[in-house]
Structure formats: structure tokens, C-alpha cells
Amino acid sequence: MFTIDDLADRLGGYLPPDEIRQVKRAFYYAEQAHDGQRRRSGEPYVTHPLAVANILANMHMDHQSLMAAMLHDVIEDTGVSKEALGEQFGEAVAELVDGVSKLTQITFEDKAVAQAENFQKMVLAMSRDIRVIIVKLADRLHNMRTLGALRPEKKRRIARETLEIYARIANRLGINTIRVELEDLSFQALHPMRAERIKRAVASARGHRRSAIRQIQNSLQQSLDDDGLSGSVVGRQKHLLSIYKKMRDQRKSFAEIMDVFGFRIIAEDVDSCYRILGVVHNLYKPVPGRFKDYIAIPKANGYQSLHTTLFGPNGMPIEVQIRTREMEAMANNGIAAHWLYKAGQTEHPIAEGSHARARAWVKGLLEMQRHAGDSLEFIEHVKNDLFPDDIYVFTPKGDIMELPQGATVIDFAYSVHTDIGNSCIACRIDRHLAPLSTRLQSGQTLEIITAPGARPNLAWLNVVVTAKARSAIRHALKHQQHTEAVQLGRRLLNKALAEFETSLEELPAKPLDALLAELGLKNEDALLESIGLGTRVAHVVARRLVDLQHGEQSPAPGGKHRQGPIVISGAEGMVIKFARCCHPLPGDPVIGHLSVGKGIVVHRAECRNLAELKSDPDKLFALEWSDESDEDFPVPLRLEIESRRGLVAELASLVTDADANIERIGIEERDARLSIVNLTLSVRNRVHLARIIKRLRNLSHVGRITRLSN
Structure with missing residues (x-):
């Protein structure tokens, strides 16, 4: 069995002795806190945090991350508080542990809400310290390795959550080793029979193809040696989920998928990568349109490599990836490579760039979280945001922007800045005007045209694909509806108060405060919004306000304050809508009906549907058209x-x-x-x-x- 001493020996390769002692102290503290607790498999509970710390040690994570791994279940599963951990091990470790811990003190309606709230809490912790997610990924990986003891339905639920969220986060942060294992373990838990059949087929195919792989590998290595280029050629294996997805999505047989031979060439430096590419293309003819340069334009997660596909011996397709050792470390460890280089006390631009990108991504998550209506909406945004397969487009100044496949001009505008997205009206793609709904392709240059009074359109939600754009549009529309509803509510209430010879501005504060307390509303805007959206009737609210002002003795309605019809222009937006039954036009005599949740719906005076609505006269209003209307x-x-x-x-x-x-x-x-x-x-x-x-x-x-x- 793996012990703390085994871990300490491994840590001796990259951590100083005093930091190793702190990791061991955290282990003994966790061992004491979890004393008597056992996992479903029957092992002592402390074996789990030790295994999580071992996964992080493989990634050369710092001592505080390893201590947090040892203690990550202490707050959640024992009586130890965050403050106690802070006193014992420092504030940084306590914050990491708290970030990974679930919200155990709150009872949720269902599993989905609990999952969403816990994820939201983790994102807030990630914004303070990105190491939170790395500890969480290691924790999830060990839990997936030991799923065997759980009930089948719980296995499937955890596997689905892992595939939808945690494997994608690992991919987004470039931690390929964890991503691949999480995907394969999830696939095996969700589809055990399919996974087993593919695993057996892979083992069988590898045995048959061994000589062909060796022959291609030797010829690639020989070509490098003949040109005096130092680089090592290794075979590349596909993982189970990748094979299954290709078979399902491309409708190919297992034999067709396995016919593609994959190799990776590790070079000394970037210059050698491009020279090796020339040698490889000279040896085997390249397949047109199948070359990708991720060194010049890295993926969003920091991944860098040259990809090419070749016609090998007898026309066999060969996929070759060419990268440096640092790029290989980044491809496997992603953002964790940042700590790998820091452990060696060297700054590396690739690792630093990856860390900066990860921080920018978390900042984007925080912005989405602020705009989202609730935690379930937020987690849906995050799932959408975690889909891979990016395209690369350029700003007019030549800056590269990464967007998901299928992104539109509107997505691009919001990725530049939320204010630009909210006010965009048109776009130039490669200097030609194009609609905002245009789907983008890699390599295009975009220029967004904005206007000060422009506002997002509800129809945009049907075309955008990025989570940031979707949440920002929803937020802007909610704000727009709120503002318009408040304005309309003020007009309706003043019209109703005019019947009692007063107005909202003339009313003293006391009756208004009393009514807000009576209705449980926060402020005057909340009351006006509810009137504007039709959830409260203006006449009823007006009478209650006057009753409270005069001590339940309101004057009879009527008098000099009586207001005329409400004036509309057709450009009011979200709280004045035009009936589709009669299609009113400026110049038509019109009547407004207050509809719950929609605001005022405008009908022509002769519309037959008004006959049904006249049973509730408090919800009907005289309207007249503004002379300034210029809408269509x-x-x-x-x-x-x-x-x-x-x-x-x-x-x-x-x-x-x-x-x-x-x-x-x-x-x-x-x-x-x-x-x-x-x-x-x-x-x-x-x-x-x-x-x-x-x-x-x-x-x-x-x-x-x-x-x-x-």
C-alpha cells in the first residue's frame, strides 16, 4: 500500500525538506481528523487524500496544493473549521481547502441545484486561487478510479458530471493527462460493455500492427538522423472515448479508425520543429488541407504543436505531431506546468502564458456568474463555454481572438467587450459589410460598428453560441425590461392617482413606505415595475396609497388632475407590445390592455378581442399615438x-x-x-x-x- 513515506521520497526530487515536513504534518492531521472513517471500499478514509496528493506530486505541484489535497475533506466530513485550519497551516491552505469543500450546511431541493451551487462556490474560490481547480481535478480523478464500490445509478451520475464539466475543465486548462483518464473512466462507467469491447479490439489491433508501426517509426527517425536533426519519434495511442466518438460521429468502423497511424516527434527547439516538418513532408507526401500550426497560433488552453497528415507506405494515413519538450510538458500538464517551472525556480513563457489565459478564463466565468439569474443558469453557461474546437479570428489591429466553432459576429463583439456587444449594429468581415448573425471562419478580420443608442435584440439569443454573449444579452434584456417597466408603471400610477387629484410626486413619503412594507417590496422601483408588467393594477395601488395618506378615508375620484390618454410612439421596446390579432398602426384609434408579465398590449379600438377584455375595465387604458413615431x-x-x-x-x-x-x-x-x-x-x-x-x-x-x- 502507498504510504506517506513513499510520497515524501517522491517529493524529495523537487521540494525542499522543510516543505516536505509541512506536507507530512498535514497528512498526520488529516489522519487524526478522519480517524474511524472508512471509504465505501472498506479502506481507511485517509488513503483517499494521500492518493490525491500523489496525483498532484506527479504534476510537481507546490507544497500548499499538496497540503490542501491532504486536508480537502476535513471541513466537509469532520468537525474541523476553516479558521482552525488557517491557524494550523496558514490562510492560503485554508482557502484552498474551503474552495474544494462542498456546501454541507445548506439543504438543497435537488441534486442539480446542489451541484450548481457547489460549482458556483468553487468558481469564486478559483478566482482567488486557480490551484483550487487543480486540487479538485485530482480529487475527482481518484474518485473516478475508485467508483467500483458505488451503486450503478450513482456511478452514472458522477460519470456524467465528470464528462460534462470536469473533463472539459481539464481540457480548457490544457491538463491532457487528467482529461484523457477522466474521459476514459467516465466512458467505462456509462457504457461498460462498449468500453470493454473497444479495449479488447485496441489490444488485438496493436499486436497485428506492431511491425508496421516500427517500420514507419524507424524511417521517420532515420530521416531526422540523416539531416542531422535531433528529435525522438514515439508512437501515439488513441484513448477509448476518442475512438468511440469518431466511430459514432464519423460513422466509421473500428478498422477505419485504427488504420490511421499516429506519431509524435519531440524536438529541441521551435526552429527544429519547422525543419523537422520539412523533412517529414519530404519523406511522405502531405494530405492537402490537413496541416495545422498551433505553434504560431496556440489553442485557447495554451496547447502548441505542429499537426500534419501524410500518405504513408501503401497509402496508409499517418498523423504526425511535432513539438518541443516544453510544449510536450504543457500538453500533458497544462496550467500545472506553471508550478512545475516555478518549482525549478525558472520562469517559462509558455507556462506563464497558459497561467495568464487560465486567469482570463476564470475572470470570464466570474462575469458570467454576475449576469446569470441563478446557479442552474450559470452552470448551463459554463457547460456551453467548455466545448472545444476553437476558431481564430483577428481584430483590425491584428490581435488574435479565440471563439468556439459556429460563433457569430455577435459572439465576437461580446468577446471583445460587453459594452461593444450591447451597442453593435453592423460589422465588416475582411472589409466587407456582413450581417451580425454571420457564422465566422478562422482567419477572418472583423471590425464591429457600434451606435450609442443601440440595444441587444431578443432574437440574438437564437444565434449566439458563447456563454459570455448569451448571459450578457439576457442580463441587458432584463435590465432593459426593468427600466421600461418602471417608466410605464410610473405613467400608469400617475394616471390612476390623477383620479384622486394627486400624483406620485405630490404624495408624502410615509404612505408610500407603508405600502411597500405592506406588500413586502424593497423600493419604489419594485412597485412601479410590478405595475408596468401588469402583476399589480394601478387603480388598486392608487386607492391604497390615498387610503394610507388620509387614514383609510380616501376622497372620491374625479377632479382637475384627470389625465388624458397615455402617449405611445411604437419604440417603447419590451413593455409595450402590439397585438398580432389586429396589427395597429399609428393613426388608428387604439386601446391598451394591461397583460400580466408583458406590460401593455396595444389593440385597434374596433378589435373584436377587446370585447372579452372589457370585463376587467381597470386593465384597459386610452392610448394615443405620438406625432414623432418613425418606426415600421x-x-x-x-x-x-x-x-x-x-x-x-x-x-x-x-x-x-x-x-x-x-x-x-x-x-x-x-x-x-x-x-x-x-x-x-x-x-x-x-x-x-x-x-x-x-x-x-x-x-x-x-x-x-x-x-x-x-
């Missing part, structure tokens, strides 16, 4: 037209000449001679519509024209 409004028309060739083109030309747009057109035949055309136009007002209808009537083959309603 949809209006449906029905035309009876003689069937003829070029009909649609003629209608489109006439509508365009009248300075309007066709939003939708549909044609149905009534008989051999007549066609019915359903046309939805975008017009400014009733006068604009009348002008278009007059032009349509002038066409000799147009019969009846009807403006549709209900």
Missing part, C-alpha cells in the same frame, strides 16, 4: 388579383416604389382566373398604408383589397 409596423393585406405571369415582381416593384417593404407573401388560387395574395407589408402609419392601397387599386387586374384583422 407590419400590416397584413388580402388582395384578389387576376392570375397572370410576373405578378409577384410587379407587386414587389410597386411596394418598393412606395417606400415600404414586403415581409411575407403567399399566393393561393381561387379558380383558373382569380388568385388570392396574402401580403404582409412593413409601413410607417395609416396614411402610408392608404397611399400604398391607392396605388394597388390603380392596377387594372387588382380587385378587392382587404386589411386583415382578427
